[in-house]
Amino acid sequence: MNHIDRREFIKLSLAAGSLLTLGSSDLATKAFGKRETPQKVLILGLDGIDPRLLQLWMKEGKLPNFQRLARQGDFMPLRTSIPPQSPVAWSNFITGMNPGGHAIFDFIHRDPSRYFPVFSASETTETKKTVQIGNLVLPLSGGEVNNMRQGKAFWQILEDYDIPATIFKIPANYPPVPTKQRTISGMGTPDILGSYGIFNYYTTEAKELKENIGGGRIHPVNVIGNRVEAKLLGPVNAFKKDRPESAIEFKVFIDPVNPVVKISFQDHEFILKEREWSSWKRINFRMIPTQSVNGICMFYLKQVRPNFKLYISPINIDPGRAVLPISTPKGYSEELEKRFGPFFTKGLPADTKALDNDVLDDGEFLEQDDLALGERLDMFDYELARFSSGLLFYYFSSTDQRQHMFWRHIDKEHPAYDPTLAKKYGNTIENIYKEMDKLLARAMEKVDKDTVFIVMSDHGFSSFRRAFNLNTWLKESGYHTLINPWKQGREDLFMNTNWSRTKAYSFGLNSLYINQKGREAEGAVNLGSEKEALVREIASKLENFHDPKTGERPVLRAYIAKDVYQGPYVDLAPDIIVGYNHGYRTSWATPLGRIPKEILEDNTEKWSGDHCMDPEVVPGIILTNRKIKAKAPALHDLTPTILKIFGVEIPKKIKGKPIF
Amino acid sequence: MMWIFNSVFGKIFDFIFFLFRSMNPWIGMILISVLTALLMLFVFRFTSNQEGIKRVKNKIKAHLLELRLFKDSMSLSFKAQGNILRYNLRYISYSTKPMLVMIIPLILILIQLNFWFGYEALTPGQETILKVKLEEGHNPLDIDISLEPSSGFDIQTPPLRIEEEREINWRLQAREKGVHDLTFIVNGQKFTKKVSVAQRPLSKISPLKVKRNFINELINPGESPFPGDSPIKAIEVKYQSKDMNLFGWSIPWLFGIPPWLVVYFALSIILGFVLKGIFKVQI
Numbered sequence: 045m046n047h048i049d050r051r052e053f054i055k056l057s058l059a060a061g062s063l064l065t066l067g068s069s070d071l072a073t074k075a076f077g078k079r080e081t082p083q084k085v086l087i088l089g090l091d092g093i094d095p096r097l098l099q100l101w102m103k104e105g106k107l108p109n110f111q112r113l114a115r116q117g118d119f120m121p122l123r124t125s126i127p128p129q130s131p132v133a134w135s136n137f138i139t140g141m142n143p144g145g146h147a148i149f150d151f152i153h154r155d156p157s158r159y160f161p162v163f164s165a166s167e168t169t170e171t172k173k174t175v176q177i178g179n180l181v182l183p184l185s186g187g188e189v190n191n192m193r194q195g196k197a198f199w200q201i202l203e204d205y206d207i208p209a210t211i212f213k214i215p216a217n218y219p220p221v222p223t224k225q226r227t228i229s230g231m232g233t234p235d236i237l238g239s240y241g242i243f244n245y246y247t248t249e250a251k252e253l254k255e256n257i258g259g260g261r262i263h264p265v266n267v268i269g270n271r272v273e274a275k276l277l278g279p280v281n282a283f284k285k286d287r288p289e290s291a292i293e294f295k296v297f298i299d300p301v302n303p304v305v306k307i308s309f310q311d312h313e314f315i316l317k318e319r320e321w322s323s324w325k326r327i328n329f330r331m332i333p334t335q336s337v338n339g340i341c342m343f344y345l346k347q348v349r350p351n352f353k354l355y356i357s358p359i360n361i362d363p364g365r366a367v368l369p370i371s372t373p374k375g376y377s378e379e380l381e382k383r384f385g386p387f388f389t390k391g392l393p394a395d396t397k398a399l400d401n402d403v404l405d406d407g408e409f410l411e412q413d414d415l416a417l418g419e420r421l422d423m424f425d426y427e428l429a430r431f432s433s434g435l436l437f438y439y440f441s442s443t444d445q446r447q448h449m450f451w452r453h454i455d456k457e458h459p460a461y462d463p464t465l466a467k468k469y470g471n472t473i474e475n476i477y478k479e480m481d482k483l484l485a486r487a488m489e490k491v492d493k494d495t496v497f498i499v500m501s502d503h504g505f506s507s508f509r510r511a512f513n514l515n516t517w518l519k520e521s522g523y524h525t526l527i528n529p530w531k532q533g534r535e536d537l538f539m540n541t542n543w544s545r546t547k548a549y550s551f552g553l554n555s556l557y558i559n560q561k562g563r564e565a566e567g568a569v570n571l572g573s574e575k576e577a578l579v580r581e582i583a584s585k586l587e588n589f590h591d592p593k594t595g596e597r598p599v600l601r602a603y604i605a606k607d608v609y610q611g612p613y614v615d616l617a618p619d620i621i622v623g624y625n626h627g628y629r630t631s632w633a634t635p636l637g638r639i640p641k642e643i644l645e646d647n648t649e650k651w652s653g654d655h656c657m658d659p660e661v662v663p664g665i666i667l668t669n670r671k672i673k674a675k676a677p678a679l680h681d682l683t684p685t686i687l688k689i690f691g692v693e694i695p696k697k698i699k700g701k702p703i704f
Numbered sequence: 705m706m707w708i709f710n711s712v713f714g715k716i717f718d719f720i721f722f723l724f725r726s727m728n729p730w731i732g733m734i735l736i737s738v739l740t741a742l743l744m745l746f747v748f749r750f751t752s753n754q755e756g757i758k759r760v761k762n763k764i765k766a767h768l769l770e771l772r773l774f775k776d777s778m779s780l781s782f783k784a785q786g787n788i789l790r791y792n793l794r795y796i797s798y799s800t801k802p803m804l805v806m807i808i809p810l811i812l813i814l815i816q817l818n819f820w821f822g823y824e825a826l827t828p829g830q831e832t833i834l835k836v837k838l839e840e841g842h843n844p845l846d847i848d849i850s851l852e853p854s855s856g857f858d859i860q861t862p863p864l865r866i867e868e869e870r871e872i873n874w875r876l877q878a879r880e881k882g883v884h885d886l887t888f889i890v891n892g893q894k895f896t897k898k899v900s901v902a903q904r905p906l907s908k909i910s911p912l913k914v915k916r917n918f919i920n921e922l923i924n925p926g927e928s929p930f931p932g933d934s935p936i937k938a939i940e941v942k943y944q945s946k947d948m949n950l951f952g953w954s955i956p957w958l959f960g961i962p963p964w965l966v967v968y969f970a971l972s973i974i975l976g977f978v979l980k981g982i983f984k985v986q987i
Contacts, residue, residue: 302862315875
């Protein structure tokens with residue numbers, strides 16, 4: 045398997061130099077606003093909770109607290125964003141605008157001058173001023189990490205009115221936008237390599253030594269004299285001319301009989317039994333004598349004999365000594381670390397790539413996600429206990445990650461369905477919904493008559509059975525031309541594309557671009573009527589295409605950007621946003637600019653549930669203890685709703701309308 | 705004999721810190737720094753040439769004054785600098801004797817203080833590594849060793865034997881507060897090691913118990929040693945270093961010197977200078 049998905053795209057040459065020079069140091073971690081607000085707002089963001097599943101299990105009496113809340117107030121599907129991808133959807137919620145206003149259109153955007161994918165949510169630039177002394181490169185200024193989302197976040201507006209807010213791990217807020225409010229970044233926060241998370245796996249088993257896996261590195265090791273010696277790779281050392289990867293060495297001592305090992309590195313030593321996770325371990329990568337990068341990781345001893353197998357989680361940014369900006373004020377992550385110890389800071393904590401690549405099995409993945417969930421629940425109790433005024437937003441990712449990875453166990457039609465595994469793990473999704481139900485009970489104890497309580501999700505979920513190679517469809521339909529047709533499927537990043545004879549291409553998970561003259565480097569389509577006609581023609585053909593295997597239409601709707609977006613950034617949008625039908629999603633190859641031979645293929649991956657579809661296929665949910673007046677509330681309606689509750693004037697740029 | 709000395713010397717510190725065990729460790733640190741400053745002043749007072757020190761310091765002051773007054777005369781300036789250097793050397797020679805007298809008691813004090821300020825007791829639920837180090841000629845794979853269950857600890861792993869290090873390790877999890885005895889049966893012989901769990905803010909912690917040997921016992925006087933013919937060289941419990949926190953600021957290690965030692969030296973020297981006038985000591 046050689047695909048790259050959204051999690052990996054963030055590995056875009058982030059520099060250690062910038063890692064070392066960012067951030068400020070303020071120690072106060074009080075919520076900024078001083079005003080005692082007569083009304084309070086508590087929002088739980090449960091990523092990916094699906095209205096159909098929720099309703100089903102509510103009816104069956106399995107989610108009594110969701111039922112109770114719905115009875116107290118209301119429960120409705122929540123219209124999601126176009127496309128229903130988390131960074132887009134949460135940006136709608138954060139700004140009250142659609143992508144034309146906040147400029148996040150997909151997980152992945154593209155640089156039209158290079159036909160190259162770029163991460164949509166943040167941009168990291170290295171320091172430009174350096175001095176070279178021999179092999180040493182010394183930066184004279186800091187690098188930068190910028191949040192690419194446009195528009196004001198609702199907590200920034202509340203700040204203007206002195207209303208305190210705590211925003212816990214909301215997606216699409218890395219780096220956290222400048223504010224004195226207490227915020228900590230969530231989805232989009234990289235590991236210390238600057239990627240979405242690269243695990244390390246050390247094994248003596250030759251068959252596991254795949255060369256090219258996404259999201260991880262597999263290292264062959266030997267057991268010599270009951271000892272393994274290996275290296276854990278860290279960030280690139282930008283202080284050295286040849287930019288080597290930093291590394292620390294570690295030793296594993298293995299008992300000759302018992303399935304137990306001791307791992308030692310730097311000033312750490314700890315003992316692990318087989319199939320056991322370590323606690324967080326601090327790692328210090330020294331770049332030059334005065335500069336180092338701190339990270340935290342967990343070890344998992346998968347097997348001792350007959351083959352040695354050790355998994356090391358992606359190295360998270362250390363919240364106690366963050367080398368990249370992950371909270372406002374900076375002291376907020378330090379405060380949490382002091383109270384709870386090190387915790388997951390990487391945007392999405394559970395390692396889906398390790399599960400996808402059979403490095404972790406279903407049970408091991410769940411154990412890891414349970415650790416992340418446990419941390420988050422502990423911190424929730426802490427934040428809830430001190431929530432006395434203003435707004436608290438608290439986010440949970442386990443609902444999303446478990447549905448992505450375990451949908452195959454509830455969908456018998458899914459190509460990756462395995463009845464044995466389904467018997468064991470078929471309740472995983474139901475269980476996480478039940479876990480969230482318990483969370484609601486905890487929250488509702490705190491909710492008084494003056495508290496508006498909102499439980500929401502950014503989108504729902506559906507099965508991802510068939511993968512649509514959009515670029516292949518464009519090629520087969522005559523909109524995309526290859527230089528060497530016999531090389532089809534072998535090249536990434538459109539390396540085999542004849543741009544002068546190409547009219548359209550796709551990067552990202554729902555985005556389709558016209559190869560427009562004057563915008564793309566080798567544009568072939570004139571702006572104006574030619575492009576207009578082409579866009580409508582492609583949209584229409586996409587909507588009318590049928591899967592020869594199932595007879596279904598893979599594309600439910602192809603949205604034309606200028607018809608559905610408003611705001612100053614519409615020109616940056618993809619020309620068409622592809623809304624996939626139930627069971628369909630873009631293939632793993634499409635976001636990378638690869639053109640496989642088949643238009644449609646079965647998705648045999650463990651990543652089996654998805655939401656990058658048509659917004660009507662995967663609406664989110666809203667439950668609240670107030671009656672909702674709006675007939676079809678949408679994500680971007682919640683922003684003005686919050687402002688209205690606090691009596692704050694709603695800025696004209698906000699497109700949504702209050703729902704109460 | 706060494707053990708008797710260690711016991712008596714250890715008891716003195718137990719006595720000094722007895723009333724301060726439940727208080728902030730800074731109180732105990734200030735107390736011991738005051739006592740150390742007094743001891744240093746006492747040693748200086750009675751072992752050094754006080755008159756000589758006074759005379760030399762006056763000479764240095766005079767030549768410093770000469771340096772300022774005759775700064776336009778190069779020859780006088782050079783001469784004054786030469787004299788300052790000469791009297792400084794003499795000052796150092798006067799200080800050498802008290803320094804030499806103090807060095808041994810100071811080392812013994814530091815060894816004791818390390819037990820009180822060097823380590824953080826375990827807390828219930830906390831995991832640690834217990835290491836049994838064997839003498840040369842003993843192989844951890846061949847030796848018959850067992851760790852007896854204790855109410856204070858859960859033994860979380862089977863023994864991990866590292867042949868090349870002649871070590872046997874276990875992972876323990878602290879369960880109950882108190883000072884617990886860990887009991888090992890090695891080739892039918894019984895050995896014990898004390899482990900401290902969440903006691904008072906200031907508590908005595910001995911991470912290493914060693915075999916009878918003068919140097920070993922001098923450096924590790926916390927517990928009675930194993931017999932000289934024991935197959936066990938040492939038993940170690942891994943404790944975390946103690947944090948010295950000053951108004952929320954965690955004092956860092958300084959070039960490998962632990963925070964408590966930095967604080968102790970700084971306080972002792974400052975207090976020595978503060979108190980020297982009261983006791984009329986020339987230093």
